[in-house]
Amino acid sequence: MADSDERRLSADQSPAISLDGVTRTYGATTAVEEVSFAVSEGEFFTLVGPSGCGKTTTLRLVGGFEQPTDGTVQLSGEEMVGVPPEERDIGIVFQNYALFPHMNVRENIAYGLNFTDPPDGQTKAERVEELLSLVDLEGMGKRDPDNLSGGQQQRVALARALAPGPSVLLLDEPMSALDAELRERLRVELKDIQQTLGVTTLYVTHDQEEALAISDRVAVMRDGRIEQIGTPREIYHQPATRFVAEFIGDNNVFDGELVTVQEETLTVRLDGNRSTVVEIERPEQGTFSAGPLQTGDHILFCIRPESLLVDHGENALEATVESTEFLGGTTRIQLDWNGRTLLVHGDKTVGEQTTIGFDPAAAHVIERL
Amino acid sequence: MSPSDPRRTVRDRIERRALAVLAVVTTLLLVGMFYYPVGAVFREAFIVDGRATLGLFLEFLRDPFYFGDLARLLRGDPLREVLPSLLSFERPSSIVGFTAYQAFLSTILSVILGVPLAYLLARYEFRGRRTLRSLTIVPFVLPSILVAVGFRATFSTNGPVNTALGFFGLGPVELLFTLEAIVIAHAFYNAPLVARVTLAAWESVDASAIETARSLGAGPFRAFRDVVAPQLYPSVLMGATLTFVFTFGTFPIVLALGDASLMTVEVRVFRLVERFDYAEAAALAIIELAISLTILYGYLRYEAKQTMQSRGARPLPRRPLRPPALTARELVPRIGLGVYSVVAFVLFVVPMVSLVIASLTTDGGSWTLDNYRFLLERQVEGAAFQVQPWPAIRNSLLFGVATLAVALPMGITVSVLTTRRYRGRKVVDVIAMAPLAVSGLIVGLGLLRGPVFGIEFGGYRLIIGGAIAIVAAHAVAAYPFVVRTVAPGLQNLDPRLVESARSLGASRARALVDIELPLVWPGVVAGAAFVFAISIGEFSATVLLATGTDQFTMPIAIERFIGRRLGPATAMGVVLLVVTSLSFIVIDRLGGEQRNGGL
Numbered sequence: 001m002a003d004s005d006e007r008r009l010s011a012d013q014s015p016a017i018s019l020d021g022v023t024r025t026y027g028a029t030t031a032v033e034e035v036s037f038a039v040s041e042g043e044f045f046t047l048v049g050p051s052g053c054g055k056t057t058t059l060r061l062v063g064g065f066e067q068p069t070d071g072t073v074q075l076s077g078e079e080m081v082g083v084p085p086e087e088r089d090i091g092i093v094f095q096n097y098a099l100f101p102h103m104n105v106r107e108n109i110a111y112g113l114n115f116t117d118p119p120d121g122q123t124k125a126e127r128v129e130e131l132l133s134l135v136d137l138e139g140m141g142k143r144d145p146d147n148l149s150g151g152q153q154q155r156v157a158l159a160r161a162l163a164p165g166p167s168v169l170l171l172d173e174p175m176s177a178l179d180a181e182l183r184e185r186l187r188v189e190l191k192d193i194q195q196t197l198g199v200t201t202l203y204v205t206h207d208q209e210e211a212l213a214i215s216d217r218v219a220v221m222r223d224g225r226i227e228q229i230g231t232p233r234e235i236y237h238q239p240a241t242r243f244v245a246e247f248i249g250d251n252n253v254f255d256g257e258l259v260t261v262q263e264e265t266l267t268v269r270l271d272g273n274r275s276t277v278v279e280i281e282r283p284e285q286g287t288f289s290a291g292p293l294q295t296g297d298h299i300l301f302c303i304r305p306e307s308l309l310v311d312h313g314e315n316a317l318e319a320t321v322e323s324t325e326f327l328g329g330t331t332r333i334q335l336d337w338n339g340r341t342l343l344v345h346g347d348k349t350v351g352e353q354t355t356i357g358f359d360p361a362a363a364h365v366i367e368r369l
Numbered sequence: 370m371s372p373s374d375p376r377r378t379v380r381d382r383i384e385r386r387a388l389a390v391l392a393v394v395t396t397l398l399l400v401g402m403f404y405y406p407v408g409a410v411f412r413e414a415f416i417v418d419g420r421a422t423l424g425l426f427l428e429f430l431r432d433p434f435y436f437g438d439l440a441r442l443l444r445g446d447p448l449r450e451v452l453p454s455l456l457s458f459e460r461p462s463s464i465v466g467f468t469a470y471q472a473f474l475s476t477i478l479s480v481i482l483g484v485p486l487a488y489l490l491a492r493y494e495f496r497g498r499r500t501l502r503s504l505t506i507v508p509f510v511l512p513s514i515l516v517a518v519g520f521r522a523t524f525s526t527n528g529p530v531n532t533a534l535g536f537f538g539l540g541p542v543e544l545l546f547t548l549e550a551i552v553i554a555h556a557f558y559n560a561p562l563v564a565r566v567t568l569a570a571w572e573s574v575d576a577s578a579i580e581t582a583r584s585l586g587a588g589p590f591r592a593f594r595d596v597v598a599p600q601l602y603p604s605v606l607m608g609a610t611l612t613f614v615f616t617f618g619t620f621p622i623v624l625a626l627g628d629a630s631l632m633t634v635e636v637r638v639f640r641l642v643e644r645f646d647y648a649e650a651a652a653l654a655i656i657e658l659a660i661s662l663t664i665l666y667g668y669l670r671y672e673a674k675q676t677m678q679s680r681g682a683r684p685l686p687r688r689p690l691r692p693p694a695l696t697a698r699e700l701v702p703r704i705g706l707g708v709y710s711v712v713a714f715v716l717f718v719v720p721m722v723s724l725v726i727a728s729l730t731t732d733g734g735s736w737t738l739d740n741y742r743f744l745l746e747r748q749v750e751g752a753a754f755q756v757q758p759w760p761a762i763r764n765s766l767l768f769g770v771a772t773l774a775v776a777l778p779m780g781i782t783v784s785v786l787t788t789r790r791y792r793g794r795k796v797v798d799v800i801a802m803a804p805l806a807v808s809g810l811i812v813g814l815g816l817l818r819g820p821v822f823g824i825e826f827g828g829y830r831l832i833i834g835g836a837i838a839i840v841a842a843h844a845v846a847a848y849p850f851v852v853r854t855v856a857p858g859l860q861n862l863d864p865r866l867v868e869s870a871r872s873l874g875a876s877r878a879r880a881l882v883d884i885e886l887p888l889v890w891p892g893v894v895a896g897a898a899f900v901f902a903i904s905i906g907e908f909s910a911t912v913l914l915a916t917g918t919d920q921f922t923m924p925i926a927i928e929r930f931i932g933r934r935l936g937p938a939t940a941m942g943v944v945l946l947v948v949t950s951l952s953f954i955v956i957d958r959l960g961g962e963q964r965n966g967g968l
């Protein structure tokens with residue numbers, strides 16, 4: 001976690017957003033459970049997870065649209081219990097943008113300036129113009145929101161949220177109503193704008209690829225809890241749980257028993273086929289809570305498809321090609337290995353017998369079972 | 370936004386509480402204008418000489434004058450003697466019996482006249498269909514006293530009906546002051562209601578359901594019986610139940626069209642109040658309320674079991690009214706509708722036209738504007754206690770505006786409170802909408818006995834003027850209609866809009882004013898039109914509160930004139946008609962049709 005250590009704050013500066021043990025229940029359902037994280041000033045922080053895992057609820061708790069059942073929410077070190085949304089100094093963009101239909105683009109963007117003076121002594125009109133050009137909508141001020149394309153509406157919503165110069169920007173799946181190409185373009189623009197303004201951003205998405213692409217740090221959620229927090233690279237390369245390993249990108253997860261534990265390497269007898277023993281790199285000490293790994297332990301480790309190599313002699317596994325999927329840049333192959341499915345990249349035909357293998361360093365130990 | 374900016378904090382604090390303040394004020398108003406007075410009526414009926422008792426109620430129940438054969442049974446008369454008259458279909462002579470009897474007949478006639486109208490509107494396309502459809506909302510704004518004058522004008526000896534009959538050498542018919550007149554007037558009022566609820570169900574029948582039935586081998590009639598009818602009859606039943614409850618509580622129509630032998634419960638309550646028998650009046654009014662609520666409750670229980678409202682994905686197509694071919698199948702229903710149209714024309718149009726004609730003619734039958742001139746006279750010859758026309762018009766308008774000022778904010782506040790999601794919202798809903806179920810007579814009586822006569826308040830006597838009490842009664846009757854026109858709109862708004870506004874710094878109240886109300890303003894204006902129309906036409910509470918004061922309104926003046934001079938009554942009726950028609954147009958253009966919201 002070297003990356004995240006770098007951005008850890010000096011003790012006297014409070015994080016822009018901080019949640020501590022936050023739980024929110026609705027009757028019998030627990031939407032969010034014991035969630036804690038801190039987002040530092042200017043950081044782009046993303047909540048990612050499958051549908052219904054509590055991302056929106058978490059965002060709404062930060063915005064003040066919901067109150068925690070338990071735990072605390074702080075913005076810039078100030079306790080937010082009972083503080084209504086209008087006093088939290090936030091900007092929010094919803095999935096459906098929620099543009100005010102009875103106001104034109106300019107009026108939408110200017111709305112927040114009724115309650116806050118524009119920053120830097122600007123006039124209202126200057127501020128609106130500035131934002132229109134920031135989101136690349138110059139000259140569109142008089143248009144009605146209904147007559148804009150989805151992408152344009154999204155930018156108006158962003159401009160409206162940014163106009164009062166909020167210290168926190170909350171975005172709830174702002175891209176999910178757009179087509180894939182537009183989504184990719186807009187997320188680059190969004191990241192640009194965010195960096196230019198340096199505004200702390202809490203972003204919610206169920207699209208893991210998007211999360212990795214734009215975030216400084218990512219929190220993966222599942223069933224109301226946070227599974228892992230880390231930089232996109234940490235999340236991708238060092239998943240902390242099986243769920244994270246499988247949710248973020250394609251992955252091959254193996255389980256097995258430690259046969260030997262050496263200085264540099266571990267040998268593992270795979271549960272999928274007891275006669276197969278593979279050698280993987282030994283993870284750094286201290287990664288596992290209940291002491292160092294020992295012979296006889298059961299562990300879970302994963303190897304990304306791009307690191308599983310076809311016709312590779314090291315750590316060889318015998319498998320049969322089940323199906324192939326042409327993805328443009330590569331072909332993804334599904335293999336059957338002792339009744340389990342493996343994913344690799346390569347060029348094979350269905351039904352072919354093949355040997356796959358991997359470099360010991362490509363394996364990442366997830367956890368001890 | 371910088372929370373520490375001193376210019377904003379004071380205003381912030383006020384704004385932040387604005388909605389809470391509105392909620393509290395609305396609650397206080399509701400208690401003061403409705404719950405306290407209704408409570409006073411209950412106290413009056415249940416507490417005699419400082420002791421709680423059911424005595425008054427038992428007396429009523431055992432009095433054949435009120436409960437007829439039932440009372441005789443309760444008194445201990447042998448069943449053998451009572452049964453024959455209990456089972457006979459003669460018009461009951463007891464008050465409750467007669468009230469139920471006329472309500473029953475009115476309901477039957479309303480259904481007979483309402484369902485064909487729904488059929489016509491649901492299944493045929495013709496010019497003016499939309500207008501006709503909108504007109505079915507008229508009963509909600511048309512004061513019933515107006516219907517009564519219309520009928521007086523229509524069926525009087527030299528009115529249009531008898532003139533027409535005389536032309537054919539028939540008649541004259543004596544319909545006035547008969548049960549028939551009352552029942553027909555009730556149908557005028559309630560058939561459109563039945564039509565409206567039935568139509569809503571008919572329009573939500575999914576055409577593909579019928580097509581499926583047909584494809585499975587059902588003929589057109591069979592498909593109707595198996596697919597359409599089951600979806601219609603719960604609505605017909607709802608229309609019938611509402612009609613029964615409304616006509617059971619009928620008052621101005623019977624007061625104006627009936628005579629001493631035709632007395633309903635509400636008329637009797639009114640007579641008791643006139644004789645200062647307040648306790649008896651209160652007890653009788655409560656009995657009526659109990660009967661009405663029991664019927665409504667029974668119906669709602671039934672309806673809850675029946676809910677199968679399928680939103681028609683694809684409504685049935687409408688046929689042209691002009692028959693496409695001259696076959697029996699095309700002609701028979703259209704001829705039926707033709708006959709219906711004639712009957713409907715006589716029933717719905719003739720009374721209003723007669724009203725206008727009568728206001729413009731003298732007793733001798735020549736044209737005159739005298740009746741209108743009379744309205745503008747400030748001083749009428751004769752005794753001072755006589756109702757004067759001009760003050761009545763002025764009062765009506767003043768009360769209308771004042772009611773608007775009270776009922777509109779109340780209605781909007783209640784709409785906001787009942788569309789937000791929170792625990793106990795159902796209870797708030799019921800508490801807020803209860804005035805719909807309680808007769809104006811009870812509210813009027815409660816206001817009369819409570820605030821108007823004075824409330825003892827730590828040695829002081831708090832007396833509220835008649836005018837304020839009248840406005841209170843009108844506001845209570847009217848504000849639920851604001852809720853009905855505004856709440857559905859609010860409900861359908863994306864909550865994210867308000868949340869966006871609040872994230873940008875707007876308080877809850879500010880978001881209401883900036884975002885929600887502008888987006889539902891047609892509903893707000895329609896609600897305002899309802900309020901005005903209801904205030905202008907309110908009779909039951911006003912007649913109690915205005916008696917002996919100079920606070921009478923147009924409907925009261927009409928009722929007073931009717932007995933003596935039909936001309937001025939019709940002229941004032943026309944004024945009332947114009948005002949309520951304008952309200953109707955506003956409602957229709959802006960939100961009367963709002964999502965068929967139960968109206």
Ligand SMILES: Nc1ncnc2c1ncn2[C@@H]1O[C@H](COP(=O)(O)OP(=O)(O)OP(=O)(O)O)[C@@H](O)[C@H]1O
Pocket residue numbers: 026029030031032049050051052053054055056057058206
């Ligand atoms: N107001 C509410 N009342 C009851 N349950 C709720 C409410 N809001 C959320 N929930 C429940 O809480 C859980 C989390 O919901 P939430 O909307 O936060 O999920 P999400 O991660 O945003 O999902 P999605 O990706 O589908 O938007 C769900 O099971 C949801 O049904």
Ligand SMILES: [Mg+2]
Pocket residue numbers: 055056057
């Ligand atoms: Mg969500």
